[in-house]
Amino acid sequence: YRLMKNKLFILLGGFWILFLIGNFSCDTCGPFPNKFKMIGLDWFNYKAIYSDTASTRLKLLEIANDTVDFNMYSIDIKPKQETYFAQHSSRWSFSLINSAYACDPAIPQTDEKIDSIVITSAKDFDINHPSGIDLSDVFDVVVLDDANGIYFEKYTLDDYLDTNPYVPNELVLVLNKQPDLTTDFQFLVKYYQNGIDYDYFEFVTDKIVIDRE
Secondary structure, three states, X not given: OHHHHHHHHHHHHHHHHHHHHHHEEEEEEOOOOOEEXXXXXXXXXXXXXXXXXXXXXXXXXXXXXXEEEHHHEEEEEEEEXXXXXXXXXXXXXXXXXXXXXXXXXXXXXXXXXXXXXXXXXXXXXXXXXXXXXXXXXXXXXXXXXXXXXXXXXXXXXXHHHHOOOEOOOEEEEEEOOOOOOOEEEOEEEEEEEEOOOOOEEEXXXXXXXXXXX
């Protein structure tokens, strides 16, 4: 009887040790990329349809015949991101119900901020915007910024830039004023930021006919 009791005690002790080992565990999270920096710009001209009451706020469509109504002319800008991780964490945890622990990686954020976006044309846009004058005040911007909870929200470009924003996932510049003449335009876009590796990018858009109402 005593021998059986000792065996039962050892058996129960073994189960208890296995229970503790299984429930006290070191959860290692990462390394997951939790930061990104900008290494370039992708851009394209689209026909933009925006509604803040629709289930899909922003639709970007191909421009047919290189002609678009002025209030649907858009320049879609997507920063090229390079992700990296800033820290590695591990922690001890206890769980009465042992299960596979999965670390949810955070949305990568950035320390880079946009300083300004300058848009010019070699053609006169209207009487107040002759050739070479900054056109940022005739553009709105639709912003996608996952890290800061901005999902295709629309601002005037100048108002958005005044907030000294972090570099988002996507910027869609949408014209909000018609030119004096229906004609083709190309825009030089100069992008300035407080960046880690790069502070400046520029590109020239395709030639698109912007139609007045």
